[in-house]
Amino acid sequence: MADEEKGAGMAAADGAPRANAGAPDGAAGGPVAPGGSPRADAGAGASAPDGAAGAAGGDFVVFEDASFTYDGAAWVFRDLGLRVGQGQFLCLLGGNGSGKSTLAQCVNALLTPDAGRVLTFGRDTRDADATYFIRSNAGLVFQNPDDQLVASLVENDVAFGPENLGVPAPELARRVADALGEVGLQGFQRHETAALSGGQKQRVAIAGVLAMDPAVLILDEASAMLDPRGRAGLMRVCRELHEAGMTIIMITHYMEEAALAERVVVLDAGRVAMDGAPGEVLTRAAELRALNLDVPFAASLSLALREHGAPIAPCVDDADLERELAALAPAGGGGGAAARGAGAWAAGADGDAPRGGTAGAGAPLLSFEGVWYSYGDPERKERRRRRGGRRAPEAERAAWGTDPEAVWALRDVSLEVREGELLGIAGHTGSGKSTLIQQMNGLSRPTRGRVLLRGEDLADKAVGARARTAVGLVFQYPEHQLFAATVYDDVAFGPRNLGLGPDEVDGRVRRALAAVGMDASAVGAKSPFELSGGQQRRVAFAGVLAMAPEVLVMDEPVARLDPRAREEFLALIRRLHADGLTCVLVSHSMDDLARMADRVLVLNEGAVLTCGTPAEVFADEEALHAVGLGVPAAQALAARLRREGWPLARPLYDEQSLAADLAALIGAGGEARHGR
Template sequence: MIDVQNVRFTYDGANFALDGVSLHVRKGEFLCILGGNGSGKSTLAKHLNALLIPDEGTVKVQGMATADADCTYRIRETVGMVFQNPDDQLVASLVEDDVAFGPENLGVPTDELRERVTQALEDVGLSGFERHETHALSGGQKQRVAIAGVLAMNPAVLVLDEASAMLDPRGRAGLMRVCHELHERGMTIVMITHYMEEAAQADRVVVMERGHVALEGTPDEVLVQARALAHLNLDVPFAARLSLDLRDAGIAVQPTVDAGKLAREVLALGKAAGICAIADANAAAPDAADADVDFPTCEGNADAPALIEFQDVSFTYDTAEAKRQRKRKQAPAARQAKWGNSPDSLWAVRDVSLQVRRGEFLGVAGHTGSGKSTLIQHMNGILKPTSGRVLIDGTDIASKGAESKVRGSIGVVFQYPEHQLFAETVYKDVAFGPRNLGLSGEEVDALVRSSLDRVGLSFDELAEKSPFELSGGQQRRVAFAGVLAMDPQVLVLDEPAAGLDPASKRSFLQMIARLHDQGLTVVMVSHCMDDLAAMCDRVAVMNEGRLLGVGAPERLFLHARKLKDVGLGTTEPQAFAEALRAGGWPLEQEKLYTEKELAGTIAAVCGAGSSENDAAWPSPAGSEGQVIE
């Protein structure tokens, strides 16, 4: 289907983003491309549908060379591409017009066009959103519109460049389900991702490093190579990490990327050891896990003062319609949405009462469109409640003069914070906020220096550089520094690690943890339950604009099924623990397991005696450290 031969490409004439890449994609294959930030993944993807043309080498799609201008139209009709940031791809003001744009330009007849739009929106869980305005959608909903727009063109090849980065767990699972359905119908899928669990579902995995192919093979061959992947700034999937940990402890399990397969092996060992009755990871989980533990509603340090307080806050982007509904005293019957909230939902936030306590780390979770971003934009007056009150240090944010004071004390970092950059030098960008607060030149200079230092950047090396010449990770840190230079009391973060490779993500989250340790109050929106469980004092869960619950992670993430019902989930170790409980393994009911605790518990129960069978399974290639040329 696609033949890439010895491709070299440079943006600046000096440094090669692709350096001798050869890659062959078979018809009907599901290929996953991994790599750290800057490894050349997106550049390679843009060569697959002639958005970029090689400086050297060739790219052919069904025998058509991308360098042949006469073939460009047919190549782009054959290969559909979804970009990492949906705002780069949306072109129309209404959802249905945006999805129709591609097939309409292909000359698809009107009746068929309507069918394609309807089917594509159903595939991505947005049925009923046809007349919604694209600008008013959440980031995850925009991404799903972009995916639908490509699906409506019926391409032979679907290229997804980090298309799941802004989706909630249910959305990611839904996207993978759609990909598998299309793959079964014969479509070729090329997926670029940083989620190792998505890569584990592909037919083949290719790992990029500095513009060339570093590793290639099936998921079970590539994704268990822990040291080699760490060298490439990547992680191994949870199941592979756990299986390798168990092997190191002398437990005879097959290294695998399949959590279900690993659970069945562990249950079989448990049955042989006489500690569980069955060896079935798919058995019905006991009801006690969710029934015996109340869903948390507050918790945390009740003695700490409330720095931000929401009092029965509701917000709608359509105030006129809200007034009409109040007069009618009724709302339209809500339709059941496939991946998120109902398309009939009017209120982005509804009757939320919540406190953010001084010095705490509060996480915010929720499905795509649940109101997370709307909620946090109330924290410094970007949005004001349609009803209810938001108090900052006891002052109503809607009161006269409160807004300017609040915006200096509460810093908001949006999704893709590097999009906040605008000045000609790093210094001017970081200095913009404090200068507008009327501070002196010496005070501004000191804040710029300290802010860059706090995010791990060198003032001397970067101050006079253009922020647009920096790497993506550096740009994101500069944007953070610009917020920190305002000397805020609270740092509010909306998906701050989205789109980063695993190593960059770890470094970034460690930086946020350090800022919290230095005394900042932090509010962080995230779709990653493991990050929230590891970092937060409390987690607030939003569902269809309402606050479902808020509490300590060690209690909240025990409710695996309730969280799944609202499009989320529990942590990966806890999900595995639930699978073992379902098979009769007597694990503690009210304990949130970490990966280390889970491995230790399994090893202690099964014992090292099972290692006599270990010879049946050879060590995975590269698991002891593969040298990457």
């Protein structure tokens, strides 16, 4: 196991090799003797949960009728019973406010139950002597990578935990190296934490926990703020650790992560609502939806197919679903008939007409003409480069893409935002999405090239001023910009800055709040900080809408919302768009873009990779994979099935249309084969 190296290394140090990694013995050769102080001699290699865990019958974590309340009035959970065995990979699901994070902090003795008991490695978390023993053996990783790194250098941060445990210096260096290796960041010791990507920061945070030699790793929505690439990396690390014997408790909103766990527990209002293998739990679609949770794509599609009468078992994993479907694949002759049938059906259904009617024909509202942008001083760097010998401008241009000294955040971007359309923008973190949208209202000016609003250059002062109001910009986590004493004042900030009269301001505030589904007379006098996260985001949206923009530009508007809030928000955006507002939507979620956008633009390293209708863009799966992006789940499955000979005719599939076409094909194939 992963800890084996460390355990063995440590044991070797005191001359008594002990590599029984599977047992609780070797699982965590923590420096803290049971019940000992954190200063216990690390050289002795006192192993962590041995003995203690044995007493708990192999269950590392036990909640015995545990109840917890923050304020003495509202119970976060009550009489909760839960056992997590050694070596499990448990996924904890639940909507916002279901008590997941509180539960995680109870395991780690950061919080203690107000009634009942929580036993971690058989030790009561209220036992003060066990606190550091528990914390070092049940490592906790938090959601926001920026909130949990204490040091400016990676190695100092990773060493922080074991330093607190009093591990001596030579051992510390080895632990840091081992822990970084386990999360795939070998050699990152001297890197600055501030310069890492979000995904790398979270892996450093995990390394910081691993360096304490834990037996349990708890991740409290650790992937929530990462892009798909960062999330995949995090999940890979967790699976490797688990395969090496680590017990993992993962709190998440992402069903594709839950589908990979061994056991899924769904919390609802502080009680265990569902508990079982992913295959059991995640296929109970109706119950999950009632608890504000997503249903994994494979489960939801297989259930939809069953509704269509296809003989298929409910699955949670895409691979399982493909296997199931393979058994039902339309055979040669029958397939031909099905293809004709499906083709005709698809052509007749015309499911891919442009949305919004006007989308294709709209006049360009915003246009970018060969926009380059750099945060630094590109001219100077370029001169230096030229002096350095590379002369040909074309060669230079080609070199920028891979040049580590590349300074361009945007490279030759040309695009149009057409009146009435919803333009989706995709790209991984650092691809220039946020930089791009800040050019749209003239907040920052292109280093080269032009940005035009209805044909007029934003560089012109008057046009620039007009763009500020015509283009409403909703930043990522816009609720972090709320500031006024009341919701009303916050929303009124923009209109007041425009110098509007009190009546006009009042009208705009009411309309804007109504547009986000809030009532000015009900919430207007409240402090924005009293509201829930989702409500705060609505207020922040209203603050931009009150500027009466012609284009609404949104940077990851549903990031970090739970599934229900997410759906409500997307519906809100769809409604605004249907009412005629031109929208630009930056998103990591290809499913959302496929569902909502008229056109999708993909950025890679500051340049436009591709731009077109979702059907066009998502047809080229490989090009997207090459830049670390995926395609919508239904589209990806359709492409794979097509390669296996399924005659799927539509250019763009969503879940419903894929279920319908597959059911038709299976029906046809089934009849051909079984003569049904």
